[in-house]
Amino acid sequence: MSFTLKVNGRAHTVDVPEDTPLLYVLRDELGLNGAKYGCGVGQCGACTVLSNGTSLRSCVVPAARLGGRELTTLEGLRAPDGAPHPLQKAFLAEQAGQCAYCIPGMLMAAAALLREKPRPSEAEIRTALDANLCRCGSHNRIVRAIQRAAAELAK
Structure with a gap:
């Protein structure tokens, strides 16, 4: 087809x-x-x-x-000027990926969340990512990265 x-x-x-x-x-x-x-x-x-x-x-x-x-x-997933998206920069800054296999899915789920809710609470971030699995246990760094990106996008 x-x-x-x-x-x-x-x-x-x-x-x-x-x-x-x-x-x-x-x-x-x-x-x-x-x-x-x-x-x-x-x-x-x-x-x-x-x-x-x-x-x-x-x-x-x-x-x-x-x-x-x-x-x-x-x-x-890019910033309007073609540079890396603030989420990508924040994930790097927070060292949010260990093996990084889950990171593309986490980034895309986070982008959808920030599009819908630009300033999510920690609980809202955790709920939005609840179905995205990370076997390395990087969840806390991932949450911090999303909070960092939200703050950057709010400027």
Whole structure:
């Protein structure tokens, strides 16, 4: 099945079976490897991307269903001037990634949260990231990074 996806501001025509998960299209067809394969059932968050600004588990949603939506991957997460997004800078400053496998999903979930709620409380951050798993135990640094980014974006 041939269809067009708008990813990171660019239109891409792909030809894959209609039930192909978005994650596979992003990685295998478009070469966008930011979203990671974790569990394959939408429970860990490693594959999180944004669909019209809302977080989406790309491993469980067929790409063919997403035509007409603006999809953003980690590769498309940028500040308006093209520099790294404040979230990316804050994650580095707080050393929020240990193995960093979960970090792309955490960043995208955090971007969706800050879009919806620019100044979230610590409890709201933890709730928003509750379904994103980190086996390294970097949660406290991740929360601090999101708080730092929120403060930077509020300036």
